[in-house]
Amino acid sequence: xxxxxxxxxxxxxxxxxxxxxxxxxxxxxxxxxxxxxxxxxxxxxxxxxxxxxxxxxxxxxxxxxxxxxxxxxxxxxxxxxxxxxxxxxxxxxxxxxxxxxxxxxxxxxxxxxxxxxxxxxxxxxxxxxxxxxxxxxxxxxxxxxxxxxxxxxxxxxxxxxxxxxxxxxxxxxxxxxxxxxxxxxxxxxxxxxxxxxxxxxxxxxxxxxxxxxxxxxxxxxxxxxxxxxxxxxxxxxxxxxxxxxxxxxxxxxxxxxxxxxxxxxxxxxxxxxxxxxxxxxxxxxxxxxxxxxxxxxxx
Numbered sequence: 001x002x003x004x005x006x007x008x009x010x011x012x013x014x015x016x017x018x019x020x021x022x023x024x025x026x027x028x029x030x031x032x033x034x035x036x037x038x039x040x041x042x043x044x045x046x047x048x049x050x051x052x053x054x055x056x057x058x059x060x061x062x063x064x065x066x067x068x069x070x071x072x073x074x075x076x077x078x079x080x081x082x083x084x085x086x087x088x089x090x091x092x093x094x095x096x097x098x099x100x101x102x103x104x105x106x107x108x109x110x111x112x113x114x115x116x117x118x119x120x121x122x123x124x125x126x127x128x129x130x131x132x133x134x135x136x137x138x139x140x141x142x143x144x145x146x147x148x149x150x151x152x153x154x155x156x157x158x159x160x161x162x163x164x165x166x167x168x169x170x171x172x173x174x175x176x177x178x179x180x181x182x183x184x185x186x187x188x189x190x191x192x193x194x195x196x197x198x199x200x201x202x203x204x205x206x207x208x209x210x211x212x213x214x215x216x217x218x219x220x221x222x223x224x225x226x227x228x229x230x231x232x233x234x235x236x237x238x239x240x241x242x243x244x245x246x247x248x249x250x251x252x253x254x255x256x257x258x259x260x261x262x263x264x265x266x267x268x269x270x271x272x273x274x275x276x277x278x279x280x281x282x283x284x285x286x287x288x289x290x291x292x293x294x295x296x297x298x299x
Contacts, residue, residue, distance in 0.1 A: 003254055006040045006058035006066040008073045010051060011090075011199035014041040018090075018225070019069065021240045025247025046203025048072050048145045048173075055080040065253055067246060068112075070199040071097050071146050078110060085259040087249045088112030090242060092197055093148035094264055103264040111249060111259040113242050114266050117197055117222065121152060122159035124235050127272070128192055128220050129163050131233060131290055137166045139190035139217075141181060141208075143198035144173045152196055167194075175204055182211045190217070195231070197222040205229060216282050224273035228298055232278045233290075237267030271295040 012018045019041075023033060031037050040063055042054040055076040058066055067087045068074040074088045078099060088094060092115050100106035103114060129135060140156050142149040153169045160167045168188040172181040185193060193212070195201050201208060202223070209230035212219045221231040223239055245265070253259055273296040279286050291297060 002034065002036055002038045003065075004038050004040055004061065004063040005250060006061065006063035006084075007042065008051070008055055008058060008066060008068045008077060009041065009043045010046060010048070010070045010073050011202035012069055013043055013045070018239050018243050021243035022067065022089075022247055022250075025244040026250065028244075029247055029251040031247075031251070044073075044199075046200050048200070051076045052079070059084060065250055067250070071099075071148060072199065074099055074110070074112075075147065082109055084109065085253045086110045086112070087246055087253070087259070088114070088264070089246045090115055090239060092117035092146070093151070096151050097147035100264065103266070105261065106264055107260040109259050111262040111264055113246065113249075114264050115197065115222075115237060115242075116266050117148065117152060120222070120235065120270070121155045122162075123270075124194065124220055124222075125156065125159050125163055125165065127233060127235055127290070128194065128218075129165065131274075131286060132192060132218065132284070133287075135165065135191045137168065137188065137190045139168045139170050139185040139188060139193045140196065141170055141172060141185075141193055141201065142196045143200050144171050145200065146196070146198050149196050149198070156194065173200060175207070178204060178207050178211070182215065182217075185217065186215060192218045192220065195219055195221050197236075202226065205231075212278075213281055218278075218282055218284065224271055224296055227273040227275045227278075227296070230278055231275065232282065232284075233272075233274045235270060235272050237269065238271055242267065274298070 044050040059080045218232040221234045222236045227234045275298040
């Protein structure tokens with residue numbers, strides 16, 4: 001009888017490349033969809049209010065495992081069940097968010113992968129400074145629905161001082177707040193926007209890209225997929241690879257491993273992506289030092 005895998009998505013639709021890599025990873029591990037596993041997709045389309053009900057629905061379906069694509073999804077799954085194994089796929093800060101107390105031995109019913117977002121903060125700011133040497137004021141767009149964002153804002157503020165940068169935190173957690181957030185950013189005379197990783201900012205990326213183009217404000221994101229679509233630069237782990245690797249956790253758990261005994265994996269390789277089309281649109285010249293190190297250049 002096929003095992004049932006629940007996938008709780010907030011940022012990416014089931015048909016998007018990132019979650020589809022789960023199917024490839026399962027296939028590589030010898031699982032055939034429909035014969036060995038049945039995937040129950042649930043997609044909140046960036047609406048955090050729907051996430052608890054979708055998590056509860058997967059629990060009611062008695063799935064064997066729940067995979068989550070974001071911190072709010074992982075927290076909702078944790079609140080819905082202490083028995084069904086939960087595999088976090090793209091969570092920024094599992095410890096800081098209160099999901100687990102230890103990466104090496106998470107305990108309970110949760111394991112998965114951490115994106116090391118707080119650790120990446122300073123590196124991304126350094127890249128932004130290298131890309132825009134004259135920049136002095138950077139807005140930090142954060143989502144109040146994401147548990148680790150407050151600490152991330154604090155980390156960025158500290159890192160910015162060493163780079164002679166002034167940061168302005170600006171919050172937006174609902175679609176109607178995005179325009180007003182950019183109005184605040186303009187009043188602060190910010191010269192670039194650091195977008196913290198959030199399912200909400202992924203879903204509403206077209207609106208952010210439009211405002212970026214309108215006001216000539218460069219955006220630095222945490223996913224190269226979004227650089228392909230219009231952000232200026234990103235530095236992050238490969239999200240498609242992480243979704244593929246999540247299948248390893250699924251395989252181990254289906255074969256009897258306890259999630260609490262499986263260490264939470266952290267990425268070891270990071271990718272730099274830059275969009276030259278966006279740079280041209282914003283009237284910017286990308287330094288050769290960035291282009292030479294970039295893993296992907298969109299022309």
